[in-house]
Amino acid sequence: MNLAATRIFTDDVDALVAFYEQVTGIAAARVHPMFAELRTPTGTLAIASTATVPLLGADAARGGANRSVALDFLVDDVDETYRALRGGVSAFVHQPTDMPWGNRSLLVRDPDGNLINFFTPVTAAAGERFATRPQE
Template identity: 45%
Template sequence: MKLTSLRMITKDIQQTVEFYEKTIGLTAQWYTEDFAELSGDSITIAIGSTRTMKLFGENFRESTGNKSTIIEFRVANVDEEYERIKSIASDIVQEPTTMPWGNRSLLFSDPDGNLINFFTPVSVEAIKKFS
């Protein structure tokens, strides 16, 4: 089994796609006005409008953001990314902080309230883990 994508559902697909394009530096491939994907080396982030959920049946709940899942991206320098991100993200949850497990992390929210972590391994163990 191979994880290939993460799909987010949003009320304002245009705003969310633009946010992720600016945040992770990829250009979205639009398939319809209700569905786009941003593909990188390791995963694809799919973004669908709330209208797409009706294709899965009538038992659909409206998305209100997720505070129990964090979308994580390893970056070269989290402190440099923070300087860039603070002009893009309106909700910085935690400025760059070195975590007990050896990553320096920046936590912020996307326009729908989903949590995003940019991190850089800084301890010997963390650097070794991601080498």
């Protein structure tokens, strides 16, 4: 089994797509006005309008209500990512910090309040966990 995508439901697809295009440098594929995908070598981030939720079942999802999941983006240099994002991201949770599990991590929130972690392995053990995964 492979995880194919992570989907965020939002009331403002255009704003969320613009945010993720800016912070990732990846152009979204607009499959439909209510749906977009940012495709990376290791997975896809899908962004869907909350107007699509009734197709899934009553109250199956709610935009802007997440406080239990973080999106993790492996980057070459988290400090450079921080410098690049300072002018365009308004909600920093914390600046680059070394974590006990061997990553240097930067946490921000997207326009809907979802937590995003940009990280770079800084120890050999952390680097080995990601060495076999494809990168851009």
